[in-house]
Amino acid sequence: MGKEQRVDLNRQLAQMLKGGVIMDVTNAEQARIAQDAGACAVMALERIPADIRAAGGVSRMSDPALIKEIQKTVSIPVMAKCRIGHFAEAQILQSLSIDYIDESEVLSPADDVYHIDKTTFDVPFVCGARNLGEALRRISEGAAMIRTKGEPGTGDVVQAVSHMRSVNEEIARIAALRSDELFEAAKQLEVPYDLLRSVHDSGRLPVVNFAAGGIATPADASLMMQLGAEGVFVGSGIFKSGDPARRAQAIVKATTNYDDPEMLASLSENLGEAMVGINEQEISILMAERGK
Amino acid sequence: MSFLSKTSVDGAPRIGVLAVQGAFIEHEQRLSALGAHCVELRQARDCAQPLDGLILPGGESTVQGKLIRELGMYEQLRRCIDNDVPVLGTCAGMILLAQHLVGDEQTHLASMPITVERNAYGRQLDSFHTTAVFDSCGTVPMTFIRAPKVVSVADDVRILARVDDTIVGAQYRNQIALSFHPELDNDMTIHRSFFEMVQQIHATKVMA
Numbered sequence: 001m002g003k004e005q006r007v008d009l010n011r012q013l014a015q016m017l018k019g020g021v022i023m024d025v026t027n028a029e030q031a032r033i034a035q036d037a038g039a040c041a042v043m044a045l046e047r048i049p050a051d052i053r054a055a056g057g058v059s060r061m062s063d064p065a066l067i068k069e070i071q072k073t074v075s076i077p078v079m080a081k082c083r084i085g086h087f088a089e090a091q092i093l094q095s096l097s098i099d100y101i102d103e104s105e106v107l108s109p110a111d112d113v114y115h116i117d118k119t120t121f122d123v124p125f126v127c128g129a130r131n132l133g134e135a136l137r138r139i140s141e142g143a144a145m146i147r148t149k150g151e152p153g154t155g156d157v158v159q160a161v162s163h164m165r166s167v168n169e170e171i172a173r174i175a176a177l178r179s180d181e182l183f184e185a186a187k188q189l190e191v192p193y194d195l196l197r198s199v200h201d202s203g204r205l206p207v208v209n210f211a212a213g214g215i216a217t218p219a220d221a222s223l224m225m226q227l228g229a230e231g232v233f234v235g236s237g238i239f240k241s242g243d244p245a246r247r248a249q250a251i252v253k254a255t256t257n258y259d260d261p262e263m264l265a266s267l268s269e270n271l272g273e274a275m276v277g278i279n280e281q282e283i284s285i286l287m288a289e290r291g292k
Numbered sequence: 293m294s295f296l297s298k299t300s301v302d303g304a305p306r307i308g309v310l311a312v313q314g315a316f317i318e319h320e321q322r323l324s325a326l327g328a329h330c331v332e333l334r335q336a337r338d339c340a341q342p343l344d345g346l347i348l349p350g351g352e353s354t355v356q357g358k359l360i361r362e363l364g365m366y367e368q369l370r371r372c373i374d375n376d377v378p379v380l381g382t383c384a385g386m387i388l389l390a391q392h393l394v395g396d397e398q399t400h401l402a403s404m405p406i407t408v409e410r411n412a413y414g415r416q417l418d419s420f421h422t423t424a425v426f427d428s429c430g431t432v433p434m435t436f437i438r439a440p441k442v443v444s445v446a447d448d449v450r451i452l453a454r455v456d457d458t459i460v461g462a463q464y465r466n467q468i469a470l471s472f473h474p475e476l477d478n479d480m481t482i483h484r485s486f487f488e489m490v491q492q493i494h495a496t497k498v499m500a
Contacts, residue, residue, distance in 0.1 A: 001420065009419045012476050013437050016350050016383075019313040038359060040313055040352040075410060076352055077438065099416040099438070122417055249362075256312045256359060257334050 003119070010124030010144035013077070013099070014208035017041055017145075017231055021221070021252050022210070024048050024235040027066070028073040034238070037248035041077040041100070043233070044070045049106050049153030050236035050275065053285070058108045061089040067096055079126070084291040085111025094123045100145070101125045103138075105290035106152045106235075115291060118142025128212065130163045130288055132170035136191035136199070139207055146205060148229075149288040150213015153236050155275040157214040157223065159288055164211055164227045175203040213288070216241070216274050218254030218267045225258035242272030304329040305344035305487075305494040310369075312359040314351015314384060318475035322483045323347070328490070336364035344497075345378045345490035348385025348401075350437065350473050353410065356384055357400035366401070373403045378466040378493060380486045386469035387440055394443060404464045405446035412441035426461060427452040429481045434460065434472040441471060466493070 020040025025031040031042050046062045047055065061082050071078050077099035082089035084103055089110070093101050103116055105128050118125040119142035128149035129135035135146045148167070150160030170189075174196060177185060182200055186193040198206050211224035212233035221232050232255055234248075241247045250267040257263045304327055309316045311332035320330040333339055346369070348356075360366050373379055373389075381389045388400040390408035413419070419437045426432045434455065442459035445451065452461035452468070460471040466489065474482035 005421050009421060009435070009437065010416070012435060012473070013416055013419065015315045015318065015476065016352070016437055018315060018317075018351070019311070020352060020355055035354060038355045040355050076354060077416065094417075097415045097417050124416065252355070253359070253363065256363070260335070263335065 006122055007119075007142075007144065011207050013124055014126070014145035017077070017210075018208055019256060020231045021248075021255050022079065022231070022233045023238055023248060024233075025070065026239070028069045030239055030244075031070045031074045031078075033245050034248060035074045035076055037245055038252035039076060039248065040231070041079055042070065042074060043079045043081065043102060043235075045081055048236045048239060049287075050155070050240050051153075052106060053153045060107060061086070061093065064092065064096055067093075067098065071096070071098075081107055082116075083107040083110040085109060085114050085116060087116045090116050090118075090121060090125075094121055098123060103127050103143075103291075105149055105287045109290050115141050126210075128288070128291070129167065130159075131166045132174070132199070133189040133191055134292060135167055135205060135209070136189065136195045139205070140192045140195055143207065145208050145210065147210040147212040147233055148224075150211070150215070152213045152287055154214050155216040155237060155240070157216070157220045160211050160213045160215060160224060161227065163213075163288070164209075164224060164229055167205070167209065168228050171199055171204060174200050215251075217247075217271075218250045218264055221251050221254045222258040222264055225255060231255065237275055240275035242274075247271050247274075305490050306331060306342065307345040307347060307490065308333045308339070308341075308343040308372075309347040310349060310356065310360070310365075310385075312363065312365075313355045314349045315473070315475060316347070316349040316351075318473075319347045319349050319380075319382075319483075322475060322480060323487060326480070326484060326487045328487055333365065333369075334363070336368065339365050339368035339372070343372055343377055344494045345486070346372055346380070348379065348381035348388050349475065350383035350385065353384040353387035353400070357388060357398070360388075360400070370401055370403065373401060373467065376466045376493075378486065378489045379403075379468065380482075381467070381469045382473050382475060383437065383439060383471060386442075386471060389467055389469045404449070404462075404467050404469055406442050406449055406462055406464070406469065407444045408440045408469075409443050410440050411438050412443075413439050422455060424453055424455045424460070426482065427485075429485055432474070432481045433477040433479050434474075435476045436460075436472050437476075439471045442469070 148163035211229035216237035
């Protein structure tokens with residue numbers, strides 16, 4: 001199969017995830033709860049971001065045995081994370097026939113300069129981005145899907161909001177430029193001209209863009225969808241809450257009916273305790289600063 | 293009450309697009325370009341309006357099947373299909389329409405006498421693009437993403453397309469089910485042919 005065709009198929013899988021919720025799970029039981037609650041995919045990892053923060057130290061790719069067990073348990077797509085720049089971890093994940101690799105700032109970066117050359121892989125990658133420049137650099141490296149970085153493991157949505165607004169503001173600005181201004185804009189954003197040109201012409205990223213990092217409630221999901229996200233990732237927000245199954249279902253329905261406040265009100269009732277959360281000022285490691 | 297509208301906002305046939313999850317916007321773009329009036333179906337009240345056609349898009353069938361039940365859309369969608377409103381189901385949509393699923397007790401709208409195997413080609417690495425003959429429309433591009441296969445059909449189901457001897461397109465009454473995603477390719481053949489079917493039935497109802 002041609003390389004270009006593989007790129008298209010991988011971007012198209014992300015299109016099938018749109019309007020859905022991708023949930024972090026750490027074992028087969030949680031994966032089943034997530035699937036039953038209506039997750040459109042699960043992210044298999046050893047520790048959810050809130051626990052990664054609490055544990056400190058170096059955080060790495062998950063145990064392949066755990067990933068395989070989760071693949072056996074659910075029929076929805078299974079994603080897994082590798083460290084930024086750690087192409088050997090990515091090769092291992094690809095050998096497991098994972099459906100999507102997240103080259104993620106949530107894990108400890110393995111390379112402080114280079115990201116993985118994702119064009120050399122057949123499996124699709126999703127990457128985090130805080131702004132249009134980061135998004136287009138990741139896409140030029142081969143990412144088939146983009147998500148906001150947000151600030152994972154905090155239950156605080158402020159960074160995801162800021163990243164989504166930033167990407168969309170910059171897209172609107174680029175779309176309004178004259179064609180002859182795009183060369184200078186590409187230079188300033190440090191992105192390839194051709195990709196910027198496609199954003200200018202289409203008024204959107206060439207791949208699907210999800211919200212991630214700090215989403216903990218149905219209202220958070222609605223907020224991100226109204227700000228232009230095409231779907232959401234929920235990490236610590238579900239399995240760090242009082243009633244994971246119920247909260248997961250409510251977030252799924254809130255993502256579908258994000259523009260119906262009455263339904264959102266009833267979905268938000270009696271969900272039990274949300275994850276306690278920590279706000280951005282209280283944390284020492286800003287994961288979003290990793291991998292520009 | 294008739295489920296077929298006599299007039300929509302602009303007189304164009306009104307097509308309901310299931311919009312609980314998945315690639316529904318891609319269908320809307322193609323049908324709108326052909327002149328359809330598309331409405332998104334996200335909850336029970338959206339399904340109460342009369343529809344001339346119905347799209348069940350690609351996405352995750354487990355999510356869609358669960359949401360059409362829990363958001364109170366199941367009965368209305370099923371009634372719409374039973375009233376012979378034309379339906380086009382692609383990938384997950386085919387799974388929703390199937391009366392039997394291999395290795396799965398849980399079926400969804402179950403209105404089409406076909407047996408479907410989910411994720412039958414494997415994981416994402418096994419997704420592929422090809423071209424094949426589609427019914428009387430000639431050769432069309434076909435994109436398969438973690439696609440299902442039709443493993444058997446009842447006698448009165450018409451086969452619309454095959455790839456490597458596997459059935460990838462079938463029609464029963466006014467229901468069309470496809471393993472692949474015509475909404476992901478630029479070719480409009482399949483949407484045009486579906487829209488012609490919608491228009492024909494719409495015209496008959498307006499005359500009546």
